[in-house]
Amino acid sequence: MKEKNNKREFQPGRRNFIKWALLSLPPALLLPGLLSAEERQKIEELIYGKSYNPREHRWGMGIKVDKCIGCGRCVNACKLENNVPEEPFYFRTWVEQFAISSGGEVTVQSPNGGRYGFADHTQEKNIIRSFYVPKLCNQCDKPPCVQVCPVGATFKTDDGVILVDAKYCIGCRYCIQACPYGARFLHPATRVAEKCTFCYHRIVKGLLPACVEACPTQARVFGDSEGKASPLIRFLRMNKIWVLKQYLNTEPKVFYADLDMEVK
Amino acid sequence: MKGVIGFIYPNEIELHWGLLIVIYPYITGLVAGAFILASLERVFNVKEVQPTYRLALLTALAFLIAAPLPLLAHLGRPERFYEILMTPNVQSAMAMFGFVYAWYLMAVLLLEIWFDYRRDLIIWAQESKGLKKWIYKAIALFSSDVSEQAIQFDKKAVKTITIIGIPSAFLLHGYVGFIFGSVKANPWWSSVLMPIVFLFSAIVSGIALVLIIYMVSTLLRGKELDMPCLDKLASFLFYAMIIDFSLEALDFIQRIYESEESIHILSNLISERLFVSLIIVQLLLGMLVPLFAIASVKMFNLPAELRKYTYLISALLVEVGIFTTRWNIVIGGQLFSKSFRGLTAYKMTVGGIEGLLASSVLLLLPFLILYLLIKILPPWEGEKST
Numbered sequence: 012m013k014e015k016n017n018k019r020e021f022q023p024g025r026r027n028f029i030k031w032a033l034l035s036l037p038p039a040l041l042l043p044g045l046l047s048a049e050e051r052q053k054i055e056e057l058i059y060g061k062s063y064n065p066r067e068h069r070w071g072m073g074i075k076v077d078k079c080i081g082c083g084r085c086v087n088a089c090k091l092e093n094n095v096p097e098e099p100f101y102f103r104t105w106v107e108q109f110a111i112s113s114g115g116e117v118t119v120q121s122p123n124g125g126r127y128g129f130a131d132h133t134q135e136k137n138i139i140r141s142f143y144v145p146k147l148c149n150q151c152d153k154p155p156c157v158q159v160c161p162v163g164a165t166f167k168t169d170d171g172v173i174l175v176d177a178k179y180c181i182g183c184r185y186c187i188q189a190c191p192y193g194a195r196f197l198h199p200a201t202r203v204a205e206k207c208t209f210c211y212h213r214i215v216k217g218l219l220p221a222c223v224e225a226c227p228t229q230a231r232v233f234g235d236s237e238g239k240a241s242p243l244i245r246f247l248r249m250n251k252i253w254v255l256k257q258y259l260n261t262e263p264k265v266f267y268a269d270l271d272m273e274v275k
Numbered sequence: 276m277k278g279v280i281g282f283i284y285p286n287e288i289e290l291h292w293g294l295l296i297v298i299y300p301y302i303t304g305l306v307a308g309a310f311i312l313a314s315l316e317r318v319f320n321v322k323e324v325q326p327t328y329r330l331a332l333l334t335a336l337a338f339l340i341a342a343p344l345p346l347l348a349h350l351g352r353p354e355r356f357y358e359i360l361m362t363p364n365v366q367s368a369m370a371m372f373g374f375v376y377a378w379y380l381m382a383v384l385l386l387e388i389w390f391d392y393r394r395d396l397i398i399w400a401q402e403s404k405g406l407k408k409w410i411y412k413a414i415a416l417f418s419s420d421v422s423e424q425a426i427q428f429d430k431k432a433v434k435t436i437t438i439i440g441i442p443s444a445f446l447l448h449g450y451v452g453f454i455f456g457s458v459k460a461n462p463w464w465s466s467v468l469m470p471i472v473f474l475f476s477a478i479v480s481g482i483a484l485v486l487i488i489y490m491v492s493t494l495l496r497g498k499e500l501d502m503p504c505l506d507k508l509a510s511f512l513f514y515a516m517i518i519d520f521s522l523e524a525l526d527f528i529q530r531i532y533e534s535e536e537s538i539h540i541l542s543n544l545i546s547e548r549l550f551v552s553l554i555i556v557q558l559l560l561g562m563l564v565p566l567f568a569i570a571s572v573k574m575f576n577l578p579a580e581l582r583k584y585t586y587l588i589s590a591l592l593v594e595v596g597i598f599t600t601r602w603n604i605v606i607g608g609q610l611f612s613k614s615f616r617g618l619t620a621y622k623m624t625v626g627g628i629e630g631l632l633a634s635s636v637l638l639l640l641p642f643l644i645l646y647l648l649i650k651i652l653p654p655w656e657g658e659k660s661t
Contacts, residue, residue, distance in 0.1 A: 100285040107282075119282035119616055146284075155460060161370035162358040181358055182351015184291040185369050191460035193284030193613050197291065202351030259459055275614050 063215045065169035070209055071236035071264035072223070073246035074145050076271070078230035081106055081143035085222035085231065086126040092210060092221035100124065101196045103207040104147035104222050109273060111140040117273050144274050145231065147222070148173065148194040148207035149255060149263030156186035156195065165204065171236075171264060172211055177203045191256050209233070236264060280547065281617025290609050290621050294634040295349040300451045301480070301601045302342045302641065304473065307448035308481015309335040310384070310440060315511065317437040323507035329391065329654030330492070331485045336384050337645035343376060345637050348628050368454045379447050383440040389416075390432040392652055397421050410651070448477040455604060462537035463544070463608040468526045475519040480597035482512045483590035488645070490587050498655075502579050509586045512593070513569045520562055540615040547618055548610045552599045561596010565589035 059065060089095060089104045106125030110118045110132065120129065125143070154173050157165050164180035167173055175186075180203035187195045187204060195206040210220035214233075218224075223233040234241030243266075250268035256275065267274075279288075313331035315321045347353050363370035396415035400408050449470035455461075456469025466472075486508045493500050530538065545553055571577075572585045606621050624630040 100288045102285045105285050117616070119614070121282070121285055124285045155458075158366050159369065159458075160364055161367045161372075162355075162362055163364040163367075164358075179355070179358065180352065181355040182353075183346075183349075183369060184351070185367070185454075187286075187291050188609075189458055189460055191613055193286050196286040196289065197351055204351075275616070 059215060063217075065215075067238075068170040068235055069237045069264075070170055070172055070214060071150070071234070071243050071266065072147070072209070072220075073232035073243050073250070073252075073266045073268065075230050075232070075246070075250065076142055076144055076267060076269040076274075078228045079106065079143040079145055080228055080230075081108055081125060081129045082227065083123075083125045083128050084225045084227060085145060086124045088221040088225035089207075090126065092213075093208075095205075096199055098199075101199075101205075103194075103205070104145060107144045107146060107274075109140070109142050109144060109271065110138050111271075111273060113137045113139050140271065142269075142271060144267075144270075145222075146192065146194070147265060148190075148209075149192055149261065149265045150207075150209060152262035152264060153260060155189040155191065155259075155261060159185045159189040161185065168211075172209050172214075173206075174208055174211060175204050175206065177201055177205070180204050191259050191261065236266075278620025278622070279617060280543075281612070282614055283612035283617040283619050284614055287612050287619060290606070290619065292605055292609060293349070293621070293629045294623060294631065295345040295629055295637070297598075297601050297605045298634055298638055299342065299345040299349075300448075300455075300473065300605070301598055302338050302345070302638075303451050304448055304477030304480050304597065304601075305484050305641075306335045306338045306342060306379075306481070307444040307474070307477040308479065308483075309338070309485050310444045310481070311478050312482050312485050312508075312511070314437045314441050314444075317434055318441065321507065323503045324511075326501045326504045326655075327485050327489050327508065329652075329656075330489055330649075331481075332384070332388050332391065333648045333652065333654055334485055334488060334645055335481075336388060337648055338641040339376075339380055339384060340644050341637065341641040343372075344640070345634070346372070348633065348637070368450070368457055371450065375447055375450050379443050383436060383443045387433055387436040387440060388652070389414075390429045390436065393418060393429050394421055394426055395652075414651075445474055449474050455608070460613060461608050462535065463541060463611070464604065466526055468522060472519070472522050472526065475515060475522055476597050476600055478515045479512065479519050479593060482508060482515060483593040483597075486512065486586060486590045487594070490583070492649075496655075500583060502583075505583065505586055506573075509569050509573070509582075509589070512590065513566065513573075516562065516566055516593070520566070537615055540611045540618075543618060544607060544611045548620075549603055549607050553603045553607070557596050557599040557603055560592055561599060562593075565592045565596070 055065070083106055086102065086105055089102075090097070093103055095101055095103055100123075102124040104124075105121055106129075107119055107121045108125065108129045112118075114137070118132075122129070129143070150171060150173050152171065154165075154167060157167055157173060160166075160180075161183060162179060162181055164176045165173060165186055166176070177198075182197065182202045182204070184197055184204065187197065190206075195204050197203070198205045210218070210222075213220060219233050220231075223231045232242045232246045234243035234246075236243050236247065246268070247266060252266045252268060253270045254263040254266060255270075256263075309331045312324065313328050313335065316324050316328045347356055350356060359370055360373045363373065393415055396411050397419055398421070400411035400415060403411060452470035452473030455464040455473075456466050458464045486505070489508075490500060490505070530541070568585050568589045572582045577585075609619075610621065611618050625632055627633065
């Protein structure tokens with residue numbers, strides 16, 4: 012009985028050294044995670060400043076399809092605000108025009124991402140439904156892009172926004188393959204992955220994303236999706252909501268109202 | 276918007292994984308396949324394929340050395356590649372590449388080759404003079420024990436490493452399949468069978484490659500081909516192809532039978548974009564013709580001379596077939612829009628790092644490495660001259 016109790020005591024020797032070295036490895040790796048709350052806060056203040064606490068937010072966007080008139084101002088605002096490259100077709104947000112004929116034939120267009128508006132071709136055919144759908148990064152709560160990034164250059168912030176560290180990304184483009192929504196592209200100059208950030212530089216200062224601010228019909232609604240009262244929570248309450256490619260279980264935080272089944 | 280049919284998302288105008296990412300799984304597949312062939316002799320005691328044992332090991336090593344190069348070359352920021360090793364994201368299939376690769380190179384291939392060649396290296400060191408003597412001594416890590424006991428230990432070590440090596444080879448290439456098979460956004464890739472299909476097509480391509488290299492190198496050196504060995508290689512090639520074909524057929528039937536949302540765009544993909552590379556080259560020339568050819572020369576027991584050349588041509592066709600398999604997966608998977616409403620096109624360039632020339636160089640490089648390895652570590656033993 013006594014022998015058994017002594018078993019776990021440290022004994023010198025090679026085998027024991029290896030054993031203890033291996034056992035102490037996980038705690039050593041976990042050390043960075045063991046920062047005190049105070050230290051964490053200091054680091055956060057360094058990044059966000061004192062007036063913004065990312066854990067108090069959970070950002071999302073609502074899009075009311077029936078309100079979109081396809082003017083393309085959101086696309087233009089985004090291009091200008093975020094220096095999105097012009098050529099050939101790079102977009103952090105874009106607008107798709109759908110026209111569905113009585114025969115069930117679906118025509119989808121997005122010339123220049125809809126930046127300069129659309130030609131009205133609803134009179135050409137026997138169109139029964141026509142509408143515009145703004146698209147952007149869905150800021151998924153279970154983001155496949157973050158999962159596949161080999162170096163962790165793309166990550167989810169505490170307030171739920173998916174960002175890319177341009178100084179860290181190696182440009183392997185696995186995230187672009189993994190995104191079901193075509194929301195990512197490789198920046199031609201920096202050669203790293205890029206996408207919509209919900210205008211992160213603006214929202215941490217209490218401003219709206221550029222596309223939301225530019226929309227003349229308030230088809231885009233931005234705000235917190237949980238907790239306190241916000242325009243988005245009101246939007247989620249007042250409308251029947253759907254998300255894109257729901258079956259992929261990515262849990263998007265871009266919510267659509269009045270979405271047609273043809274939109275993918 | 277040239278070459279686009281229907282609607283694609285605006286950002287999809289650029290195709291992201293080009294020729295370099297086609298040759299990456301092709302090369303790693305050849306590594307895994309060649310190694311599994313080598314292990315047949317050691318673990319499963321298939322004595323007939325003994326003449327190709329060392330050749331297969333060196334082939335695996337040569338291709339493994341070249342394997343990371345296409346990956347590296349395709350990165351947008353290749354100078355940051357080391358981040359994959361320094362701060363890997365453990366959730367990412369791709370981040371594991373460095374570790375799987377290092378394990379396979381260090382713990383399996385180099386060790387096995389070293390133990391297998393150790394006795395010969397000591398003897399070569401004794402027989403040579405000057406610099407060569409020291410090179411062999413250094414490769415043997417200055418070991419000098421050629422006693423019966425030491426040789427027995429070498430043999431045991433090789434066997435143990437091979438036993439560890441088989442699952443490692445499965446891991447190496449199965450993992451490459453997982454990189455594609457786990458992308459749920461892409462219905463052409465997303466399949467649980469992907470790692471297994473990759474693995475068996477790897478075995479097929481590896482056996483075919485060693486068969487080609489064995490035949491060509493033996494003929495070039497004016498030696499006599501070991502016919503029982505060739506027959507056995509062809510048999511294994513045949514069995515591996517049957518399994519590979521069945522798996523791919525199963526995947527195909529399952530997709531058609533389930534007939535999910537993506538079925539329309541995928542059938543458009545095949546008829547509009549992949550007809551030649553998938554139906555004609557991969558299926559007909561790369562699979563059915565060699566299967567039929569090998570089966571018929573064996574069944575009718577045709578003369579050795581005819582069998583030889585049938586094997587060679589079949590193996591060459593198989594190589595082309597497996598290459599187009601990789602092409603159809605990697606490029607094919609990016610030719611349709613994730614909106615499932617349109618097709619795009621791949622415009623291959625000749626020059627540039629992503630171009631045809633660079634990829635051809637990367638494909639030829641392993642053969643050059645193999646040539647050097649054979650010069651340093653001759654894999655031939657006990658052959659007859661013609």
